[in-house]
Amino acid sequence: MIERIASSAEAAKMVRGLPSLEVRDQIARECVNIAYGFFSPLQGFMNRADVDSVARQMTLANGYVWSIPIVLDAAPDELSGLGVRSGDSLLLTHQGHPLAVMEIEEIYSYDKEFLARQIYGTAETAHPGVQRTHSYRDRFVAGPVTLVNPPVMNPPFDRFWRTPRQIRESFAQLGWTKVVAHQTRNVPHSGHEWLMKGAWLAAGADGILVSAVVGEKKPGDYIDEAIVLGHQCLRDAGFFRQDVHQTSILLWDMRYAGPREAVFHALVRKNLGCTHHMFGRDHAGVGNYYGTYAAHQIFDELPDLGIKSVLTLEWWYCPICAGVAYEGLCGHQDQKQELSGTYIRSIIQGGVEPAPLTLRPEVLEVVQDCAQKYGFGSPFVTETYLQDRTPVMSMQDMACRCCSDT
Numbered sequence: 081m082i083e084r085i086a087s088s089a090e091a092a093k094m095v096r097g098l099p100s101l102e103v104r105d106q107i108a109r110e111c112v113n114i115a116y117g118f119f120s121p122l123q124g125f126m127n128r129a130d131v132d133s134v135a136r137q138m139t140l141a142n143g144y145v146w147s148i149p150i151v152l153d154a155a156p157d158e159l160s161g162l163g164v165r166s167g168d169s170l171l172l173t174h175q176g177h178p179l180a181v182m183e184i185e186e187i188y189s190y191d192k193e194f195l196a197r198q199i200y201g202t203a204e205t206a207h208p209g210v211q212r213t214h215s216y217r218d219r220f221v222a223g224p225v226t227l228v229n230p231p232v233m234n235p236p237f238d239r240f241w242r243t244p245r246q247i248r249e250s251f252a253q254l255g256w257t258k259v260v261a262h263q264t265r266n267v268p269h270s271g272h273e274w275l276m277k278g279a280w281l282a283a284g285a286d287g288i289l290v291s292a293v294v295g296e297k298k299p300g301d302y303i304d305e306a307i308v309l310g311h312q313c314l315r316d317a318g319f320f321r322q323d324v325h326q327t328s329i330l331l332w333d334m335r336y337a338g339p340r341e342a343v344f345h346a347l348v349r350k351n352l353g354c355t356h357h358m359f360g361r362d363h364a365g366v367g368n369y370y371g372t373y374a375a376h377q378i379f380d381e382l383p384d385l386g387i388k389s390v391l392t393l394e395w396w397y398c399p400i401c402a403g404v405a406y407e408g409l410c411g412h413q414d415q416k417q418e419l420s421g422t423y424i425r426s427i428i429q430g431g432v433e434p435a436p437l438t439l440r441p442e443v444l445e446v447v448q449d450c451a452q453k454y455g456f457g458s459p460f461v462t463e464t465y466l467q468d469r470t471p472v473m474s475m476q477d478m479a480c481r482c483c484s485d486t
C-alpha cells in the first residue's frame with residue numbers, strides 16, 4: 081500500500097528553494113491519487129520503460145498488470161526554463177499553491193500516435209482518449225511524487241472523500257470482507273439500483289461501494305453533486321441498508337479506453353479493498369470503438385488480478401412481470417420499457433412524470449435540489465456551471481496547514 085504524504089515539518093523543508101511547475105487539474109488529481117495509493121503500486125509518474133511496457137503488453141516493466149499510462153507532460157522550453165534534469169527535485173504547484181514534490185528520474189519523449197493506438201485501439205482523433213493523448217505536451221517527466229500540501233475537498237464532496245486507507249478501515253469496521261464496486265457517472269435510476277442489488281447477491285458480498293468518478297465535465301453531463309447525493313439518497317431513503325452501502329468519490333478523468341479502462345478501474349478499486357467490480361454493457365466505452373462486452377472478455381485473458389469482475393446485463397421495466405426485470409431472466413423482450421438515459425433525463429428535466437419504478441421520487445427530489453443549490457438551475461452541466469461552480473478540491477496556503485496542525 082503506497083502512501084506518500086509529507087508531514088508539515090518535512091514538507092516545509094522539502095519545498096525550500098525548489099523550482100516550481102504549475103500543473104493543471106488532471107495532473108493535480110493524479111498526484112493526489114498516486115500519493116494516497118489509489119494507483120498503488122505506482123509511486124510517481126511513469127518512466128519510459130513503464131509507459132512502453134503498458135502500451136505494448138499492458139503491464140508495468142516489472143510485469144504487474146497495468147493498462148493506462150499515467151504521465152506528467154511538460155513543454156520542452158518550460159523545462160529548459162526551469163533548468164531541471166534527472167536527479168533534481170521539482171515542486172509541483174496547483175491553483176498557485178504547493179501540491180507535491182517530484183524527484184525527477186527521467187525526462188523523455190514518446191511517440192504519442194503509437195501510444196494512442198495501443199491504448200485506445202484507434203488513431204482516430206474523434207476518440208476523446210486519443211485527443212487527450214495528442215494534447216499532451218512533448219516531454220514526459222517521470223519520478224516519484226510526495227504530497228506536501230494535501231488539497232481540501234469542498235462540500236458536499238468532503239462527505240464522500242476517503243483515502244484508500246480510510247476506505248479499507250471503514251470496511252473493516254463494518255465487517256465487510258467481500259465488497260462489490262460500482263463505478264458511476266450517473267444519477268441512479270432503478271436500473272442502476274437493481275444492478276447493484278443483483279451484483280451484491282451474485283457476489284455474495286457484504287457491501288457495495290459506489291465509486292463516483294469526479295473529474296473533467298462536459299456540457300450535458302450530470303453535475304457531480306447530483307451524482308454523489310443521488311446515490312447517497314438511495315441509502316438514506318432505505319433502498320439500501322445503512323450497513324451494506326457506501327458512496328465515495330474517485331478523482332479521475334475518464335479516458336474512454338473501454339476494456340483497458342475496465343482493467344484500470346478494477347485495479348484502482350482493488351486498492352480500495354474491493355473484491356468484486358461490476359461491469360455492464362460497453363463499460364468506459366465511447367462511440368462504437370469497443371465490443372458491447374469487451375470489458376468482460378478482457379478479464380479472461382489476464383492472470384488473477386485479485387479482484388473479480390461481475391457481469392451485469394441490463395435491467396428494464398416490464399409491465400408483464402410488473403416490475404423492474406432482468407435481461408437475463410425476463411422473456412418479455414418486446415414489451416420492455418428501457419430505462420434509457422434519454423428517458424430518465426426527460427423525467428429530470430421535468431417534461432415527463434416518472435412512471436413508477438423508474439426513478440425513485442426521493443432521488444428526483446435530491447437531483448432537483450442539487451440543480452438549485454449547485455447547478456445554477458440545472459442538474460446538467462452548463463457553461464455557467466463549468467465557469468462558476470465551487471471546485472471539488474481547493475488548495476490552501478502551506479502556512480495555514482502548519483498553523484492548523486499545531
Ligand SMILES: [Zn+2]
Pocket residue numbers: 398399400401402405410411412
Ligand atoms: Zn417480463
